[in-house]
Amino acid sequence: SLYGNSFLNRFHCTVMPNQVLESISLVDSPGILSGEEQRLDRGYDFTAVLTWFAHRVDRIILLFDAHKLDISDEFRRAIQALKGNDDKIRIVLNKADRVDDQELMRVYGALMWSLGKVINTPEVARVYIGSYWDHPLHIDTNRKLFEKERTDLFDDLKSLPKNAAVRKLNDLIKRSRLAIVHAHIISSLRNDMPSMWGKEKAKQNLIDKLHETFFRIQKETNVSAGDFPDIHQMREKLKDYDFSKFHHMNQKLVNRVHDMLSSEISQLMALIQSEEQQSTPQERRVRGGAFEGEEDSPFAAGYGEGTGAGLGEQRWIVEDNMNNYERLFDSLGPIDGRVSGAAAKKEMLKSKLPNTLLGRIWKLSDIDRDGMLDLEEFGLAMHLINVKLEGHDLPSYDKLPGHLIPPSKRGFIND
Secondary structure, eight states, X not given: OTTOHHHHHHOOOOOOOOSGGGTOOOOOOOOOOOGGGGGSOOSSOHHHHHHHHHTTOSXXXXXXXXXXXXXXHXXXXXXXXXXXXXXXXXXXXXXXXXXXHHHHHHHHHHHHXXXXXXXXXXXXXXXXXXXXXXXXXXXOTTHHHHHHHHHHHHHHHHTHHHHHHHHHHHHHHHHHHHHHHHHHHHHHHHHTSOSSSOHHHHHHHHHHTHHHHHHHHHHHHOOOGGGSOOHXXXXXXXXXXXXXXXXXXXXXXXXXXXXIIIIIHHHHHHHHHHHHHHSOGGGGXXXXXXXXXXXXXXXXXXXXXXXXXXXXXXXXXGGGGHHHHHHHHHHTOOBTTEEEHHHHHHHHGGGXXXXXXXXXXXXXXXXXXXXXXXXXXXXXXXXXXXXXXTTOOXXXXXXXXXXXXXXXXHHHHHO
């Protein structure tokens, strides 16, 4: 093993019949040591193992407990070992039901501040807040927030099989560019070495001025600075090599890699897109287990709320407030049972919603596409406005849920 027998003795694999595991594989790291435990020796290079896995996985999840927030020295080193894989990292603030609203705000702020010092990137990491176990919530005031965060996290994980091929292709492009840069660096160091005397002194001088070599190669080849290896790690590794034994640049091989990046990668991408079109959405997503435990049930996230209110019920949900909507409708001076777009616009603008959202609401409500609204259509428009004002999302332009379609228009929609 690359990391010794001590690591192999602690590495365990489990195979079990589970529908979730047909789509993804899970790798769980041992618990992070903190306090006095950090003095214990694991027997292998823990951060090196994390780095190896980080380069090969599709998603990295960092777990924090809201009531026990701590970034120990080992955890700090573990996070730093993930450098270069920032796009894969998701952060989960777990057991958030253990603290109240005010304390949760403080915990979240402290977590972001601590992570900003460790991850050292200007982008804000995505943090999912919730309680991810099957115990009753201690403080349930944030239940809706937890449900939305859980849905977002699960949607992200469900999409992993679909995006796996693209990620591998991106990794191939990244490694190819790094190989080209590496060839330029090695060739440059070889050319700058003396042929006979003073090799050790010249080697040390080249290592000390490696940043100048990087800058020169970047200027001569127009290679992005992001494609270069970490300069500090490169300096450490170069100390163990004899520069005079490095190979000169093989331009033919480099050109072949360039040709691959410019033409063959696009062909591979076309194949991936073709396979995605041939497969069903279910085949491209994680299925089973907790990923489907709430779907198609009253306990699904958002069920019975927002545009989901009234789903599965006999009555049309808009009728609950139809008396109010009818008074507004009559005040707009309808002609032949319809109000014009201009008249409806004046009333809809009172909501102070952006014109883009009001335009979507109009298209969803004007079922018969006659440019006017009858009483049912007007009531639907007012209902959707209230849904948005309450903080819920609107349906897309062509996805009005069936239970929101006015009863008299349902035959029209079917036709």
